[in-house]
Amino acid sequence: MLDFRLKVFYTVAQTLNxxxxxxxxxxxxxxxxxxIKELEQLYVTTLFDRTRKHIVLTKSGEVLLQHAHLIFEQYQKLEFDLNLLPEQNGRDIAHWCQYYHCSVCYSRLSGSFSPAFSGY
Structure with missing residues (x-):
């Protein structure tokens, strides 16, 4: 999955280790x-200059790091915006209760939320 590879790259770039x-x-x-090697093959570039004691980002690595930062920032904004939707919060509670087979829990919880959640 490209997203996980990107997360790995981002973490290596942050720690340089x-x-x-x-x-x-x-x-x-x-x-x-x-x-990292898979990303380098995918983009046909070297992302880090490696020596025995140090690694540093190449120019390609710096470009990918900038884009990775923007991508992860967009993921955070997407997650935040989706969590603002009232139907998402109600579904999460319904799914949690369904998963744990606690309809009693759901009926008690749903009554304590705003009317926007009462349809779930």
């Missing part, structure tokens, strides 16, 4: 390396 990125993402360091 493959091991720390792996720890933050709860994946192995070889998996981080694999995701």
């Amino acid at each position: 493959f091991n720390r990125a792996a720890e933050q993402l709860n994946i192995s360091q070889p998996a981080v390396t694999k995701h």
